[in-house]
Amino acid sequence: MLLQKLHFSAFLVVLIFCLRVFSLNPDGLSLLSLKSAVDAASAAAFFSDWNEDDATPCRWTGITCTNVSGSDDPRVVGISLAGRNLRAYIPSELGSLIHLRRLNLHGNNFNGAIPDQLFNASSLHSIFLYGNNLSGSLPPSLCSIPRLRILDFSNNSLSGQLPKLLQNCRQLRRLILARNKFSGQIPLGIFPELANLEQLDISENEFNGSIPNDMGELKSLSGTLNLSYNHFGGKIPKGLGDLPLTVSFDLRGNDLSGQIPQTGSFSSQGPTAFLDNPSLCGFPLQRSCKNSSSDSVEYGLVENDGVGGRKGLRPGMIVLISVADAVGVAVVGLVVIYVCWKRKDSRGCSCTGKGKLGGNEHARCCAFPCIVFGGFPSNDSEVESEKGGGSGGGGDSGRMSGGVGDFVAIDKGFTFELDELLRASAYVLGKSGLGIVYKVVLGNGVPVAVRRLGEGGEQRYKEFVAEVQAIGRLKHPNVVKLRAYYWAPDEKLLISDFIPNGSLASALRGKAGQQSSSLSWSIRLEIAKGAARGLAYLHECSQRKFVHADVKSSNILLDNDYQPYVSDFGLNRLITITGNKPTSSGGFIGGTFPYLKAPQSEKVNTYRAPEARIPGAQPTQKWDVYSIGVVLIELLTGKSPEISPTSSTSTDILDLVRWVRKGFEEESPLSDLVDPSLLQEVEAKKEVLGVFHVALACTEGDPDARPQMKTVSENLEKI
Incomplete structure (x- = not known):
């Protein structure tokens, strides 16, 4: 028992x-x-x-x-x-x-x-x-x-x-x-x-x-x-x-x-x-296919029956090239003489003693008829503030001064005298290591943005002119247009279109003391497409293949219809020529968003590609592709990629790209990633996902894995 x-x-x-x-x-x-x-x-x-x-x-x-x-x-x-x-x-x-x-x-x-x-x-x-x-x-x-x-x-x-x-x-x-x-x-x-x-x-x-x-x-x-x-x-x-x-x-x-x-x-x-x-x-490699018969036809090559079987030019081809060279040189010479003569006459240059210019200007014009002279600034010309006199902001006197120099209107339809520019109503939009920016309203009521670059670079005149002329040749509806420039040993000015509605950054998050505007999904998508078109133009369609190297939402400007304009391209190069040291405090050619004062603790610029954060790295177009990808994520999430690393709040996102990638990897609900103000537009879900996929391709860690900017633009246009 x-x-x-x-x-x-x-x-x-x-x-x-x-x-x-x-x-x-x-x-x-x-x-x-x-x-x-x-x-x-x-x-x-x-x-x-x-x-x-x-x-x-x-x-x-x-x-x-x-x-x-x-x-x-x-x-x-x-x-x-x-x-x-x-x-x-x-x-x-x-x-x-x-x-x-x-x-x-x-x-x-x-x-x-x-x-x-x-x-x-x-x-x-x-x-x-x-x-x-x-x-x-x-x-x-x-x-x-x-x-x-x-x-x-x-x-x-x-x-x-x-x-x-x-x-x-x-x-x-x-x-x-x-x-x-x-x-x-x-x-x-x-x-x-x-x-x-x-x-x-x-x-x-x-x-x-x-x-x-x-x-x-x-x-x-x-x-x-x-x-x-x-x-x-x-x-x-x-x-x-x-x-x-x-x-x-x-x-x-x-x-x-x-x-x-x-x-x-x-x-x-x-x-x-x-x-x-x-x-x-073959194309796009710079390595020709030597055995291709098409190469022999293109370059006029024939087999030489002499010793060694070497290839050479046909005698007839040599004569034709020589004649063409001679004719070309003669035509170019005639064109140069004609252009210089017309420029001299249009400026009132008269080497017989009578003309619109006098003194040293007259002498220099006759000696160098192809150098552009369009007017000279008055010393210590006062710039009046549009907001009621005084300097216009930041304790700056608002004065733009300079000695004898070159004032050149790059756009032929953009005609005014430098004195008109200097005496026009103006106020300071902001200032930083990238120069002071003024909004100037001309006598005809047209506003322009004037950037004062600084006082250095007097020994690099030709380099400065070549750079600014290259920028001035760019013409695209989504790129800020440079209209004119002024160069003197102690003054450098850039005059560009004034874009009235501020930057994308301020539209998304507001300026200091102001509320942000609520951008609908359709407007955000058009901003993304327009900015991509402008940047693709800088990369592919311009005569010179530009690298912007500083793409971010504060450098994408908006007009009153929310059409985007890419700005600040080539600016770092010009600042280097003038001897100033650019800072990361932002700013742009042609916008209303104020320059930010240097913060107590500088924000991490997470618009930059990983390889761009290495000291001494040379800019590439793939830098821009990464940056536009970050801007797309910013449009989608409404969050700023630039977060102070010293912030102690747990809600801060130190790397917006990594956060979004993690969300997709873990298949988080779209509502956890997208800007809450877009959640009501349920019909746009597929479009939002499409832009997210483009943005993630742009922000690949390996630059060679990122698409070309032209491809980015084409992908966005299909959405």
């Missing part, structure tokens, strides 16, 4: 223990396998609240639950344990989480193979495993999941061939396998089936053979097709030209050979797309 009682007591203990353990629902039991797969030190630190006594795991760190149809209890739909340096393997039991939608384990030290049973979790649509130490090949059941949209397995040690079974992942939108050890040839037939694929990155692997011609059938692809740093060989397939024109190629670091095709989307690629392929030739 006593023995029976003992057995019964033991049975009760076991039963109570089992009931206690199995009070946790099935999802929780599956998750405990992940806790047990992690090494003890990490488990103690990060899984302290994963308690088997809980009824559900929905309050555990990194776990997201929701109520799903057909179930009374909340079920696990998300696992996010990213960046915790967990040392573990991925347990196959996670495959039993049939409602799991998002698995995010990136930035840890998970090792071993990806279990094939994981893909029994049939609701999965996003898997982020990048930045671990996973090995082995892609699991055979990978594409058995019907709604799989995102696979990011980059930065691991995965190997093997790219399996043809990937063609079954027909809902896939992002496939990122970069920086692994995949090898072999890529089979035909995969890509025509991936009609929804928007991003493909298989860079830095060991793939070889030819690039599949049917890769050109990825009609939904956007951003960058990244095949760089593999061992692809042979010719570039012409089929890639069938990809959308907005797609940028990255084929660097392969063994490709032959001539680069010139059809379709190849026409929009820059030379960086094809670098480090020694046997590639």
Whole structure:
């Protein structure tokens, strides 16, 4: 009897223990396998609240639950344990989480193979495993999941061939396998089936053979097709030209050979797309295809039957070139003489003694008839304030003085005398290391913006004139127009259009002491498109390929109809010539937004690309692409990228780009990212997402992965 009682007591203990353990629902039991797969030190630190006594795991760190149809209890739909340096393997039991939608384990030290049973979790649509130490090949059941949209397995040690079974992942939108050890040839037939694929990155692997011609059938692809740093060989397939024109190629670091095709989307690629392929030739590389017959015709080359078989010019071609040179020199000479003569007459220069100019001016005009003289400033001319006399602000006297110099109207339709400019009604808009800016209202009622650059640079006259003339030649409806300039040894002025409605920064967040204007989504989208058009013009369409190097919302000005104007291009170069040192306090040519006083603690300029923050780095156009991407994010979120690093509030965002990327990575609701004032415009959701995707492409960390500015503009125009 006593023995029976003992057995019964033991049975009760076991039963109570089992009931206690199995009070946790099935999802929780599956998750405990992940806790047990992690090494003890990490488990103690990060899984302290994963308690088997809980009824559900929905309050555990990194776990997201929701109520799903057909179930009374909340079920696990998300696992996010990213960046915790967990040392573990991925347990196959996670495959039993049939409602799991998002698995995010990136930035840890998970090792071993990806279990094939994981893909029994049939609701999965996003898997982020990048930045671990996973090995082995892609699991055979990978594409058995019907709604799989995102696979990011980059930065691991995965190997093997790219399996043809990937063609079954027909809902896939992002496939990122970069920086692994995949090898072999890529089979035909995969890509025509991936009609929804928007991003493909298989860079830095060991793939070889030819690039599949049917890769050109990825009609939904956007951003960058990244095949760089593999061992692809042979010719570039012409089929890639069938990809959308907005797609940028990255084929660097392969063994490709032959001539680069010139059809379709190849026409929009820059030379960086094809670098480090020694046997590639043709446009846009500056490496001609020597065996091409078209080259011989173009340059008039013929085979020389003399010793060595050298190529040379035909005798007839030599005579023709000589005659053309002589005629060209004569024509140019006549044009120069005629222009100088007309300029001299228009200025009243008379070397016979009578003319509109006198004294030294007359003598210099006759001696140098092609030097422009249009008037001279009066010394210490008073600039009256539009706000009721005095200096106009900041304790500055408001005086613009200068000696004898050159006043040049770059725009032929912009005619007035310098004395008229100096005596006009004006007030100081602001000042900084980039100079003082005045708003000046001319006698005809037309306002202009006048920037005073400083007093140095008298030894660099030709350099200054060449730079300002190049800027003055730019004409685009979304670029601030420079109308005239004045140069003297002790004074430098730039006169440009006055843009009346301030900057985009003030429109989004308001000027000091004023409320911001509420910009609708349609206005914001048009501002984004216009600014991109203007910047693309500076990059691609101007005679000289400009780099702005300081794109930000305070340098995008708005008129009364909210049309945007890119400003401040070339200004840093002019400041360098005049000897002043630019500061980061902002300001622009042609705007109303005041210069900011130097803050107590300078803000971090997060508009700058990562590579632009390295001391001594030379500006590139990809700097501008990154910056316009930040401006787009600013338009979308309404948040300022320039945050003081000394701020103690927890709500500050030190890196707006990183914050948005994290939100997309974790598939946060759009309402968590977008400006709250836009939430009522529900019909614009697809447009907002489209601009977000363009912005994220612009703000890639690798400058070569960013699209060209022309591509950015074209992508925005399609939204």
